[in-house]
Amino acid sequence: MRATVKDVARRAGVSPKTVSNVMNGVVPVSAPTRFKVEQAMQELDYVPNLSARGLRNGRSGVIGLALPDLATPFSAELAHHVVEVAHEQGWSVQIEETGLDPQREQDLMTRARSNLIDGLILNPVVLQESAVKVGVSLPPVVLLGEVTQHIADRVFVDSMAAARDMTLALAKPGRRRIAVLGINAARPSSTAIHRAAGYESALEALGIAPDDDLLIRCEKWTSESAAAALDSWLDSHPVPEALFCFTDSMALGALNVLWKRGIRVPDDIAVAGFDDVADGRFAVPPLTTVSFDRRLVASEALRLLTDRMTDRDSSQRVVQVGYSIVERGSSTPRG
Amino acid sequence: MRATVKDVARRAGVSPKTVSNVMNGVVPVSAPTRFKVEQAMQELDYVPNLSARGLRNGRSGVIGLALPDLATPFSAELAHHVVEVAHEQGWSVQIEETGLDPQREQDLMTRARSNLIDGLILNPVVLQESAVKVGVSLPPVVLLGEVTQHIADRVFVDSMAAARDMTLALAKPGRRRIAVLGINAARPSSTAIHRAAGYESALEALGIAPDDDLLIRCEKWTSESAAAALDSWLDSHPVPEALFCFTDSMALGALNVLWKRGIRVPDDIAVAGFDDVADGRFAVPPLTTVSFDRRLVASEALRLLTDRMTDRDSSQRVVQVGYSIVERGSSTPRG
DNA sequence: TTGAAAGCGATACCAG
DNA sequence: CTGGTATCGCTTTCAA
Numbered sequence: 001m002r003a004t005v006k007d008v009a010r011r012a013g014v015s016p017k018t019v020s021n022v023m024n025g026v027v028p029v030s031a032p033t034r035f036k037v038e039q040a041m042q043e044l045d046y047v048p049n050l051s052a053r054g055l056r057n058g059r060s061g062v063i064g065l066a067l068p069d070l071a072t073p074f075s076a077e078l079a080h081h082v083v084e085v086a087h088e089q090g091w092s093v094q095i096e097e098t099g100l101d102p103q104r105e106q107d108l109m110t111r112a113r114s115n116l117i118d119g120l121i122l123n124p125v126v127l128q129e130s131a132v133k134v135g136v137s138l139p140p141v142v143l144l145g146e147v148t149q150h151i152a153d154r155v156f157v158d159s160m161a162a163a164r165d166m167t168l169a170l171a172k173p174g175r176r177r178i179a180v181l182g183i184n185a186a187r188p189s190s191t192a193i194h195r196a197a198g199y200e201s202a203l204e205a206l207g208i209a210p211d212d213d214l215l216i217r218c219e220k221w222t223s224e225s226a227a228a229a230l231d232s233w234l235d236s237h238p239v240p241e242a243l244f245c246f247t248d249s250m251a252l253g254a255l256n257v258l259w260k261r262g263i264r265v266p267d268d269i270a271v272a273g274f275d276d277v278a279d280g281r282f283a284v285p286p287l288t289t290v291s292f293d294r295r296l297v298a299s300e301a302l303r304l305l306t307d308r309m310t311d312r313d314s315s316q317r318v319v320q321v322g323y324s325i326v327e328r329g330s331s332t333p334r335g
Numbered sequence: 336m337r338a339t340v341k342d343v344a345r346r347a348g349v350s351p352k353t354v355s356n357v358m359n360g361v362v363p364v365s366a367p368t369r370f371k372v373e374q375a376m377q378e379l380d381y382v383p384n385l386s387a388r389g390l391r392n393g394r395s396g397v398i399g400l401a402l403p404d405l406a407t408p409f410s411a412e413l414a415h416h417v418v419e420v421a422h423e424q425g426w427s428v429q430i431e432e433t434g435l436d437p438q439r440e441q442d443l444m445t446r447a448r449s450n451l452i453d454g455l456i457l458n459p460v461v462l463q464e465s466a467v468k469v470g471v472s473l474p475p476v477v478l479l480g481e482v483t484q485h486i487a488d489r490v491f492v493d494s495m496a497a498a499r500d501m502t503l504a505l506a507k508p509g510r511r512r513i514a515v516l517g518i519n520a521a522r523p524s525s526t527a528i529h530r531a532a533g534y535e536s537a538l539e540a541l542g543i544a545p546d547d548d549l550l551i552r553c554e555k556w557t558s559e560s561a562a563a564a565l566d567s568w569l570d571s572h573p574v575p576e577a578l579f580c581f582t583d584s585m586a587l588g589a590l591n592v593l594w595k596r597g598i599r600v601p602d603d604i605a606v607a608g609f610d611d612v613a614d615g616r617f618a619v620p621p622l623t624t625v626s627f628d629r630r631l632v633a634s635e636a637l638r639l640l641t642d643r644m645t646d647r648d649s650s651q652r653v654v655q656v657g658y659s660i661v662e663r664g665s666s667t668p669r670g
Numbered sequence: 671t672t673g674a675a676a677g678c679g680a681t682a683c684c685a686g
Numbered sequence: 687c688t689g690g691t692a693t694c695g696c697t698t699t700c701a702a
Contacts, residue, residue, distance in 0.1 A: 004695055015673045020697055030671065050451040051389035052695035055678050060386060062429065062451070070418060073614070076411030083405060083432050092451070094397065095430045097418050116385040116397070116427070223617045256617040279408065282558045282591035284619040339679055350689045355681055365687065387679035390694050 003044035012040035023048065054116075063305060064120040066096040072222065072249055073277040075123070078144075081298035082121060089302065098125065119305040125189050140308035142301045146194045153304040155297050155319045159191055162274070162290045162323045163198025164205075167244055169288075169325050170270050171206055175241035178203070179214040181226060181254060182246025186219055195246045195274065214240060218250060226250035227257045234261065239269055242331070248273035248280040251287055255330065259284075270331035285329030292323040338379035347375035358383065389451075398640060399452040401431040403460045407557065407584055408612040410458070413479075416633035417456060424637065433460065454640040460524050475643035477636045481529045488639040490632050490654045494526055497609070497625045497658045498533025499540075502579055504623075504660050505605055506541050510576035513538070514549040516561060516589060517581025521554055530581045530609065549575060553585060561585030565592045574604055577666070583608035583615040586622055590665065594619075605666035620664030627658040 005016045012019065014033060021027040022037040029037075040046070054060040065082050067075040083093045094117060123144040143154040170178055180199050184192050196215075203210055218229040226245065230253070245251035251273030258265055265271050265285055273280055276291035300319045307317075340351040347354065349368060356362040357372040364372075375381075389395040400417050402410040418428045429452060433439040458479040478489040505513055515534050519527050531550075538545055553564040561580065565588070580586035586608030593600055600606050600620055608615055611626035635654045642652075 005697090006695080016696075017674085017698080018672060021672085024697085028671075033671080049390070049695050051386050051395060052678090053697080054386035054451075055384070055390050055680090056695080056697045058678080060451070069415065071412045071415035071613070073408060073411070076408070076414075077406045079411075079414075079430070080404065080406035080432065083430055087432070093430050095414070095418055095428050097415070097422070116389075116395070223613055227617060252614060253617050255619055256621065259619045278406070278558055279587060279614045282562060282588050284590055284594045286591065340681090341679080351679090352681075352690080353688060356688085359681085363687070368688080384679050387694090388681080390696090391679080391681050393694075 002049075003046045004049070005046075007044055008037065008040045008046050011044060012036040059118050059309075060116050061090065062092045062094050062117050063302070064094045064096055064117040064122075066098050066120060066122045066124075068098050068123065068125045069222075070095060070097055072247075073279055074247060074249065074275045077277060078123070078294055078298065081295045082302065085295070085299045085302050089306070091302070119309055121301045121305060125191075140305055140312070142305045142308070144297065144301060146190050148190065150316055153308055153317045155301045155304065155321060157290075157292045157297075157321050157323050159194035159274075160198035160201070162292075162325075163195040163244070163246075164202040165198075165325050166272055166274070166288075166290055167199045167202030168205070169327060170242040170244060170272055170331060171202065171208075173270075175270060176206075176208055177211075177214065177240040178208075178242040178244060179216055179240040180244045180246065181216040181218055181230060181250055182221060183215045183217045184219045184221075185217055192246060199244060213237060221247050221250055223249050223253035223256070225253075227253035230254050231257045231261075239263055242270040242272070245271065245273045248275045248277045248287060248289055251289070251330070252279060252283055255283055255285075255287070266329065266331050266333065272331055276326060281328070283330070288328045288331035289326050290323050291326045292321055297321050337384075338381045339384070340381075342379055343372065343375045343381050346379060347371040394453050394644075395451055396425065397427045397429050397452050398637070399429045399431055399455040401433055401455060401457045403433050403458065404557075405430060405432055407582075408614055409582060409584065409610045412612060413458070413629055413633065416630045417637065420630070420634045420637050424641070426637070454644055456636045456640060460526075475640055475647065477640045477643070479632065479636060481525050483525065485651055488643055488652045488654075490636045490639065490656060492625075492627045492632075492656050492658050494529035494609075495533040495536070497627075497660075498530040498579070498581075499537040500533075500660050501607055501609070501623075501625055502534045502537030503540070504662060505577040505579060505607055505666060506537065506543070508605075510605060511541075511543050512546075512549065512575040513543075513577040513579060514551055514575040515579045515581065516551040516553055516565060516585055517556060518550045518552045519554045519556075520552055527581060534579060548572060556582050556585055558584050558588035558591070560588075562588035562592045565589050566596075569596065574598055577605040578607070580606065580608045583610045583612045583622060583624055586624070586665070587614060587618055590618055590620075590622070601664065601666050601668065607666055611661060616663070618665070623663045623666035624661050625658050626661045627656055632656050 005019045008019045009016045014037060019037050021029050022034050063086060065079060067079060069075055070079060086093045119140040121142050124147055141152045143152045146156050146159055167178060182192055183196060200210055216229055216233045218226050243254060245254055251271055254271055255265060263269055272288040274290045276289045280287035280289055304317055340354045343354045344351045349372060354372050356364050357369050398421060400414060404410055405414060421428050454475040456477050459482055476487045478487045481491050481494055502513060517527060535545060551564055551568045553561050578589060580589055586606055589606055590600060598604055607623040609625045611624045615622035615624055639652055
């Protein structure tokens with residue numbers, strides 16, 4: 001049987017309370033007592049039962065991280081940073097995948113109340129404003145991305161400005177037929193909406209008339225569906241001068257299709273993505289993209305979350321993380 | 336304040352035990368009683384406290400998944416499948432990263448005893464046999480990969496046979512100078528050892544004398560370090576006829592370096608990886624690789640783990656998952 | 671500074 | 687089929 005505080009207390013000749021004091025280190029304990037207790041813990045190979053502690057404290061030491069799909073490089077890199085930052089501060093991370101199912105996002109907010117999670121970092125895809133409202137009385141939630149709501153704390157990158165800047169960068173050498181890949185008309189994600197808006201705003205600034213034929217739809221934001229979407233689109237459209245993909249994963253799929261068709265990048269078409277994932281840096285050619293500090297996103301999210309745990313009533317806080325346009329070989333002549 | 340079983344019981348006019356029976360559904364409950372209880376739960380917006388349940392049951396409903404680095408595509412895809420499979424069966428998944436630090440793997444086995452985790456799926460990099468031994472009396476552990484030990488259950492792919500087959504496939508068109516990338520001499524991982532052994536065994540079968548100059552070292556198995564390793568190696572070595580990278584991530588880094596140097600793939604050099612990650616399928620050119628069913632790895636690991644929870648004393652079980660050589664454009668002439 | 675006892679919320683045992 | 691009651695392991699009043 002596993003040792004408990006009682007066992008440790010008995011062996012050390014003290015009370016359970018004292019053992020607890022030694023562990024938590026907030027109430028002062030005399031050096032000899034502390035030593036006895038620590039020795040007893042060693043001898044009994046004592047490990048505290050976190051379920052019991054969680055029950056008593058009302059806190060579990062675990063935060064939830066909910067992402068659409070852990071397998072996409074962007075989510076994976078984000079999760080990596082959240083896990084690292086959280087561990088540094090003594091938190092464990094429970095991973096949830098929401099897929100493309102709005103219901104799952106709802107469910108999660110409920111599950112978060114099961115007290116196995118002290119807070120939730122949620123990267124929503126299709127979260128409606130209503131879903132977040134349910135969350136008011138629940139454990140703290142920090143949203144990642146550009147969800148328009150005014151209740152939960154939030155960390156985001158200005159996707160619209162970034163998309164605008166990227167479009168402008170693609171247009172700079174005089175390119176005018178600029179297509180975008182990633183429009184998801186069926187259930188538009190707020191991210192898609194913002195990036196499309198940035199693209200359109202750039203066209204307007206450039207005096208380029210918007211052309212619906214240059215909006216390439218792609219419901220799932222994976223390399224695979226992006227490749228399929230672009231491939232079939234190219235069957236009925238001429239090659240544009242530039243292609244702005246709403247994520248790097250989609251851009252990698254696009255590069256593959258273009259290569260297969262013998263369309264040269266960047267000579268025949270410039271390609272850009274968004275997120276600056278590792279594989280984009282090593283793509284052939286290396287991918288031009290919008291870069292931002294994912295570790296900062298992770299650490300800010302965690303900061304907001306832990307702050308919120310101690311002060312549930314302060315007003316909503318929003319953190320904006322900067323970005324930069326990184327031009328690589330997929331949009332600039334080989335150097 | 337949150338509602339408890341007591342509140343629900345009071346409102347439904349029954350005892351707490353009955354509420355519990357309704358929830359767990361194992362003991363029969365009369366229809367009217369069940370209805371009253373369910374209504375009360377609805378009205379009070381009742382959500383069970385999992386910490387309390389965990390304390391009482393000795394089980395938390397959470398499994399741990401420990402990976403070296405969540406940001407690598409292979410780990411990410413694996414995690415994705417584990418999370419999905421686990422959720423289907425009602426488990427939550429806590430993610431831990433071990434990095435390259437053996438100490439972290441040790442720590443984990445201890446942390447798993449904190450009762451917040453009912454079992455652990457561990458993909459070790461450098462776990463020594465001793466580390467697993469500590470785990471005997473602990474919660475169930477399932478190891479992923481080719482760790483040579485005889486205590487914990489394990490799911491693995493025959494890396495050595497796969498590496499041999501891949502080397503033979505690369506050699507088939509008469510290629511003889513076949514280099515490998517991924518030797519990590521400093522702290523050899525068991526995976527590296529197996530794949531290197533497979534490579535050597537293939538050379539022997541082919542009657543090719545092993546050449547240490549063709550063993551390219553690379554301590555970290557990322558695109559980035561692979562690219563750096565290959566780049567500097569090429570400074571002092573002629574281009575080999577083929578390059579077998581121990582993971583797809585490394586192969587992607589290699590493709591990038593070769594492209595930058597104007598070395599054509601597969602015309603000048605054939606390239607292959609291992610793992611069949613999504614980005615490899617869309618690489619330029621698409622990557623030849625060793626493929627295996629990651630979802631099967633995940634589901635088998637979970638099955639072994641849950642079996643072990645109910646029967647801690649049965650003998651070690653080992654599941655081998657098959658593989659196949661997938662030849663794509665990086666090793667075969669364009670079709 | 672330390673000890674004794676209560677209680678967090680859910681479940682299992684044993685009656686009825 | 688249902689109700690009381692003890693209990694899981696830890697922390698936290700309140701006293702000493």
